[in-house]
Amino acid sequence: MSDTAGAPLTVADVLALPVLAAGRPQVLTGLTRLDRPVRWVHITELTDPASFLKGGELVLTTGMPLPEDPAGVRRYVDELAEVDAAALVIELVRRYHRPPDALVHACRARDLPLITLARDVNFLEVTQVVHALLLGNQADAMRRTQRIHEAFTALTLRGAGPQEVVRAAAGMSGRTVVLENLVHQALICEASGATVEEALTGWEARSRAVPASGEVGGPEGWLVAPVEYQGERWGRVAMLPTSAGFTSEDVTVLERTAMALTIARLIHTTPWERAAHRGALHDLAEQRHHSPADARARCAALGLPTEGVGFLAVLLDVEAQAAETTVAEELRTAGIAALVGTLTPTRLGVLLALRPSQSWRPAVERLSRSALALDPEAVVSVGSEVDDLSATARSFREAARVAEAALPSPDGRAFHELSDIGLRQLLYSLREDTRVQEYAERQLGRLLDHDTRHGTDLLTTLRHYLDSAGNKTTTARRGNLSRETVYQRLRTVERLLDRDLESGEQRTELHVALAVLDVLRPR
Known part of the structure; x- marks a missing residue:
């Protein structure tokens, strides 16, 4: 082949030419071999075109000469492959309107690129254009x-x-x-x-x-x-x-x-729609969009209403990819506008778009049922509703804080929201902070060591006392102890911890330490 352009003309290059692109080419086989060089273009209506080929030709045909029987078609393709034809292009206009199955199978078996043309193409013009390129014209192009x-x-x-x-x-x-x-x-x-x-x-x-x-x-x-x-x-x-x-x-x-x-x-x-939702959710949650206007245009182009609606972030801590399609389909069936996407392998994100009169609770309850059906230990967390798409990052951050604070085994709660975060939930979210761990050990360590060495249970007595707001009679009843025994045990606790249990502030400190202990080692 003449190489005045400095690089060979490939099958892919030829298919990109307007003269062939007008025929709406479709590659059926040999998709990975479109980088094969084209030495020449050969128009043929013969049953044995291979006898006139030298290799590297792009063969153009209307399909008129193709044999009727599958064996004949296989032989036709085998001969083209044997002479190393670059590709076979068949026009689906005259004899055929869909490629014969036998031809597709034969070309696939020989890894020969098979390209169909849905529209009439002037083969002579194709040869003129391609040959001009091969001979050095339009070298820069x-x-x-x-x-x-x-x-x-x-x-x-x-x-x-x-x-x-x-x-x-x-x-x-x-x-x-x-x-x-x-x-x-x-x-x-x-x-x-x-x-x-x-x-x-x-x-x-x-x-x-x-x-x-x-x-x-x-x-x-x-x-x-x-x-x-x-x-x-x-x-x-x-x-x-x-x-x-x-x-x-x-x-x-x-x-x-x-x-x-x-x-x-x-x-x-991964379906394109799922990947698009994931990308949009990541950008909203992390505020990676260039401007609020860009975010609105992108979400609207994905089909999410962006005007006259409120937004709510919901996080589902489940096996995200397994739940993604189910949750998206559940919302679509219910007619609830939302973006649904995997944020991490164990967290699915949902952004609900809600009309002003539409309560978010029924939608979140529906999400929760779906999540719990997939995983009984799933945790569903909700941020606060916002009225502008640019503020959804705040709703996602709030939902993430709720998720961090949600205690295991939530006793049938369908979902968690900001108002559910109390002392225990707050401490649970901080359970990996060594300062919190150190606080609990400093406050209660000596008492725990004493119980371990002597086989006593002073910690339980202290718990009953604190839960009873310092009422010793109630403490005795809860522990099934005599008042004298309670007094003795509480004096021992005060001595071991060097604390005054009559002090409301010190009782509060010990109560917090017990709560930390509970979230670090659930009873």
């Missing part, structure tokens, strides 16, 4: 296309996720690139030269005005490409215009983006 191809090949080979793919596309093109799902929710937005607010405001209505795929379209002149595999469409990727018009390189970037996203979808099992 070829080098840039090659760099684009190499960048996306590298992304694919290292298993890049959709976020990284979209970010790379925006970086290469210098334009805003957005991935959306089938219901026109913007899942990933990489804004270039604009804010997220400018890119996503009114997204659904704007997107629905743009034709499903093809060339530049819609009122704003978006460039879009479908993300699909073997006839199943998952969404599309859109490149938004700037003052400068789109170039052939932009088309190449977008087509390579769509292909890389297809591969990412096949590799990464």
